[in-house]
Amino acid sequence: MESEGTESQLSGSGSGSAVFSSIQERTIAENSMVVLLQGLQGEVTTVDLRDESTARGRVVNVDAFMNVRLAEVLYRNRRGQLTHLQDLFITGRNVRYVHIPDHVDIMKTMQGQLAKIHRVRNFASEGGGRKEYAKKTK
Numbered sequence: 001m002e003s004e005g006t007e008s009q010l011s012g013s014g015s016g017s018a019v020f021s022s023i024q025e026r027t028i029a030e031n032s033m034v035v036l037l038q039g040l041q042g043e044v045t046t047v048d049l050r051d052e053s054t055a056r057g058r059v060v061n062v063d064a065f066m067n068v069r070l071a072e073v074l075y076r077n078r079r080g081q082l083t084h085l086q087d088l089f090i091t092g093r094n095v096r097y098v099h100i101p102d103h104v105d106i107m108k109t110m111q112g113q114l115a116k117i118h119r120v121r122n123f124a125s126e127g128g129g130r131k132e133y134a135k136k137t138k
Contacts, residue, residue, distance in 0.1 A: 025063065047090060055074070058071045059087075066095055067091050071086065083087035
């Protein structure tokens with residue numbers, strides 16, 4: 001598990017799932033199943049938490065550490081009381097299970113997310129990026 005300091009720095013990543021704040025975060029996402037969760041962006045799903053509560057809402061963002069941001073949330077605590085929330089941030093260490101909607105094609109979603117990661121990773125080698133740092137050829 002990553003250190004708390006690293007997690008707090010990277011948890012504020014942008015709203016797009018194709019944008020990662022560091023090479024470390026891209027590498028973690030690329031080598032784990034978190035790419036499937038990142039592909040759920042915009043979908044309504046249920047997240048079961050370790051304290052036996054649940055949150056059902058639209059996935060706004062998932063980072064490489066499985067921190068999940070949900071919008072329009074119906075939160076049920078472990079006693080069964082329901083609460084409507086505009087926005088909910090769940091740290092990755094509190095996630096027990098994420099329900100994948102039936103209509104989601106798991107392989108297609110994962111391949112799409114991996115393609116986004118590779119596009120970001122290979123951007124500089126394809127002529128993108130800052131020109132002053134480009135390798136000089138003679």
